[in-house]
Amino acid sequence: MISVILLSAGEGKRFGKKKQFVELCGKPMYLYSLEKVIGRFDEVILVLPEEDMDRVRLPAGVQKVKGGKERQDSVLEGLLEAKGDVVIVHDCARPLADVELFYKVSKLDAYHGKITAVPVRDTLKEVAEGMVVKTIDRSNVWLSQTPQAFDRRVLLECHFRARNEGFYATDDATLLERYGYRVGVVEGSPWNFKITYPEDLLLAEKLLESMKIGTKESS
Ligand SMILES: Nc1ccn([C@@H]2O[C@H](COP(=O)(O)OP(=O)(O)OP(=O)(O)O)[C@@H](O)[C@H]2O)c(=O)n1
Ligand SMILES: C[C@](O)(CO)[C@H](O)COP(=O)(O)O
Numbered sequence: 001m002i003s004v005i006l007l008s009a010g011e012g013k014r015f016g017k018k019k020q021f022v023e024l025c026g027k028p029m030y031l032y033s034l035e036k037v038i039g040r041f042d043e044v045i046l047v048l049p050e051e052d053m054d055r056v057r058l059p060a061g062v063q064k065v066k067g068g069k070e071r072q073d074s075v076l077e078g079l080l081e082a083k084g085d086v087v088i089v090h091d092c093a094r095p096l097a098d099v100e101l102f103y104k105v106s107k108l109d110a111y112h113g114k115i116t117a118v119p120v121r122d123t124l125k126e127v128a129e130g131m132v133v134k135t136i137d138r139s140n141v142w143l144s145q146t147p148q149a150f151d152r153r154v155l156l157e158c159h160f161r162a163r164n165e166g167f168y169a170t171d172d173a174t175l176l177e178r179y180g181y182r183v184g185v186v187e188g189s190p191w192n193f194k195i196t197y198p199e200d201l202l203l204a205e206k207l208l209e210s211m212k213i214g215t216k217e218s219s
Helices: 029-037 071-081 099-106 152-165 173-178 198-218
Strands: 002-007 043-048 062-066 086-091 113-119 124-128 131-136 142-151 183-187
Touching: 002 029, 002 071, 029 043, 029 086, 029 099, 043 071, 062 071, 071 086, 071 152, 086 099, 086 152, 099 113, 099 142, 099 183, 113 173, 142 152, 142 173, 152 173, 173 183
Parallel strands: 002 043, 002 086, 043 062, 113 183
Antiparallel strands: 086 142, 113 142, 124 131
């Protein structure tokens, strides 16, 4: 059994408002991820800000859970409700993730968890006070994305250990790495970027519009 936890409980501090409810080509951002997984996995859990629990009406079969202060807290809230042997965690702030990525990453094989990620393309510099300190070897550097999938029991154990230690990370795979579990990688997609700043939304809109034009022309 596979559970999907969709994270939509952020504050959007860098974006300037709760971006999950902002319309992207006429549809709230969180719906892009929800519509992709609904009916395709055994369980779907949508994590929302406590004050917005009644704001969204969801199709039958989707469970609403209230989020926490940090992303990691929200994942744990969703995880406590999940029943699957495998859980897929995805940021609704990545509305262009293809459903194929969810399928691919959920096949854990010999790993305790798997992430989607893309190799870094640009030259990496360490900078301090406006000056280059050094160039960082990029040959083994990948950018982590979601969806990420995990053995539910392992992820739960890692979350409890991190909570006890007061350790916070920006993604769940970091917790498995910290406690010695094996995390595999599936190549993600450059299209699956995260909407963090307002300009990312403009880019996503342009991409979606160009896809629609492409569909009309080819039909
Ligand atoms: N307490 C939180 C914080 C984040 N998220 C979710 O985690 C994903 C990735 O987080 P990020 O881009 O950092 O979103 P925000 O936390 O909303 O942005 P910011 O850090 O700028 O406030 C988003 O889908 C966001 O809704 C969450 O569910 N609960
Ligand atoms: C989980 C994540 O999407 C992987 O890239 C990301 O780390 C979460 O967002 P944030 O920008 O670190 O808040």
